[in-house]
Amino acid sequence: MLTKRPSEEQAARTREPVLDTVDRVSELCFGLFMALTFVGTVSAATSGEDAGRKMLYTALGCNLAWGLADAVMYLVRTIADRSRRHALALAIKRERDQAAGVRALRERVSASLDPFISDTDLESIRKRIAESDSLPERARFERDDFLAALGIFIIIVLSTFPVAVPFVIFxxxxxxxxxxxxxxxxxxxxxxxxxxxxxxxxxxxxxxxxxxxxxxxxxxxxxxxx
Known part of the structure; x- marks a missing residue:
């Protein structure tokens, strides 16, 4: 029986999809709502031989714009969150007072998890951060950030077609x-x-x-x- 080496197991654990299920579902629903409300509002006012194509192009243009805006805002949110975490890590690394470092970590712990994480647990995390030599100078974008933004854009644009294409067919x-x-x-x-x-x-x-x-x-x- 073949077994994975520790390095392979660690790589498998760290490999995650650039967009999780919640992200994909949320963006798809957002695109559907945008296209559906737009089509529902405009369809009554649209008439003529090319009404269906006009409907498709207009709805597609709407979701192209919103897809671009949502993708850009995803990048803004990602770098802002990463910069916040990076600033915390730098502060802990430079902080000589161990108790102050633990308090800084405690402030970032979710309220729902707070009762289950002791100061000893946080001290262990603080110590690993303080001893780490791999902390970058500043937060940066990663390749997967742009892939995720592209995925958001594509999902929102594709969600236009099930809503608008029937107006071209019928x-x-x-x-x-x-x-x-x-x-x-x-x-x-x-x-x-x-x-x-x-x-x-x-x-x-x-x-x-x-x-x-x-x-x-x-x-x-x-x-x-x-």
Whole structure:
């Protein structure tokens, strides 16, 4: 029987997808909501022979813009979070007072985990940070950050097509709108099913919950003029 070497096991543990399930589902739902509310608002005012194509191009342009904005903001959020963690690590490395270093770590511990982490645990972490020689001079972007941003952009853009393409296929607007909404509900169910499995919930309950949430949220966005 073949066994992995320790270095291989460590590499397998450290390799993570650039976007986790929550990120992918959230961005897909965001793109669906943007396209659905836009299509629902504009479809009634769009008519003519090329109405379907105009609908697709306009919805695609909307999600191209929002996909770009969301990808850029992901990069901003990523470097801001990394810089904050880097500043904490530098402060701990330079701090001569061990108790002050432990207090700094304690302030960053989640309130839900705080009762389970002792000062001894934090001192062990503080000591490893203080003795580390691999701390960079400043926080930097990594290749996976840009891959994740690209993934966000692609997910949001692709989410346009199930919502808008029916208006190109069907010339009858009510039929196209019905097909568009059915496809959107199916994708929302899939998103909820995947998210439910990731969170340890029942898959079909997660799917139905996401469908319900999507309908209510879309109604609210349209009612508010979105």
């Amino acid at each position: 010339s009858h607007v009510p039929t196209a709108l019905l097909v568009s909404r059915v496809l959107t509900l199916a994708m929302l169910f899939f998103c909820g099913f995947a998210l439910g499995g990731y969170a340890g919930w029942t898959g079909w309950k997660g799917g139905l919950s996401m469908m319900t949430l999507g309908v209510l949220l879309t109604m609210a966005i349209i009612a508010l003029g979105g």
